[in-house]
Every structure is written in C-alpha cells, then in structure tokens.
Amino acid sequence: MKHKISLDYTIAEGDLKPYFDALGRSEALASRCEGCGRVSFPLRIICGACGSHLVARLALTGLAKLVHRTDGATRSFALMKFAGADTLSTVALLNPTSQATTGRLRSPADGRPGLWVELNEITEGDVNV
Numbered sequence: 556m557k558h559k560i561s562l563d564y565t566i567a568e569g570d571l572k573p574y575f576d577a578l579g580r581s582e583a584l585a586s587r588c589e590g591c592g593r594v595s596f597p598l599r600i601i602c603g604a605c606g607s608h609l610v611a612r613l614a615l616t617g618l619a620k621l622v623h624r625t626d627g628a629t630r631s632f633a634l635m636k637f638a639g640a641d642t643l644s645t646v647a648l649l650n651p652t653s654q655a656t657t658g659r660l661r662s663p664a665d666g667r668p669g670l671w672v673e674l675n676e677i678t679e680g681d682v683n684v
Contacts, residue, residue, distance in 0.1 A: 649674075661673040
C-alpha cells in the first residue's frame with residue numbers, strides 16, 4: 556500500500572531563536588540548568604533532568620566524540636557526545652565515508668536544517684572531547 560503525504564510545516568523559533576541562529580554559524584549553544592547544573596545540547600528551555608525553567612545559555616566548542624553510528628543507503632547518522640555537554644545528541648554526518656571517531660558541528664553549505672557533524676580526528680589539543 557502506498558500513500559503520498561505532503562506536509563508544509565513551520566517551526567516557531569521563539570525562545571530557541573539564539574540556538575537556531577548559532578547552528579547557522581556552526582556554533583553549539585547549550586543550556587545549563589541553574590538548579591541541578593546539567594548541561595544539555597541541543598539547548599533546552601526546560602531542564603530535562605529536574606524540570607527547572609531556570610536555564611542559562613552556554614557556548615560549547617562544537618567538538619564531539621562518536622558514540623554510535625548508523626549508515627544508510629543515502630544518509631548516515633550518529634549519536635555523539637559534545638564536549639562540555641552531559642547529554643548525547645543525534646546528528647547527521649556530512650562526510651559519511653570518514654571512519655573518524657571525533658568531529659565538529661558544521662552547518663551544511665546548502666543550508667539544510669538540523670544538527671550536522673563533519674567527522675575528523677581532532678588534533679587541536681582538546682583532550683576533553
């Protein structure tokens with residue numbers, strides 16, 4: 556059985572506008588809960604651990620370590636731990652043929668939305684990835 560579905564959807568950015576703007580510049584903007592101290596990336600406006608609304612924005616380096624990856628016929632995705640964050644993030648891989656285990660947040664040249672990481676072995680001296 557085949558069904559065609561067409562959806563025209565707009566996400567209201569609201570309080571997350573700074574986060575989306577940062578993604579467009581290949582920058583990682585996280586949230587740090589002022590109640591329990593948890594650092595979440597992607598940014599949240601409510602703490603996922605304790606439910607507090609007292610969260611502050613925190614810039615991360617954008618460096619990340621691969622935890623697990625899934626390769627498909629047309630796209631590859633990964634679960635990654637960003638340096639400075641307590642959470643894991645699902646990202647799309649910009650260079651899926653790379654077998655590197657670290658990478659950096661990047662915004663695709665064609666402006667595709669979402670979290671994208673370019674895999675490369677980080678050699679910038681950041682041992683905390």
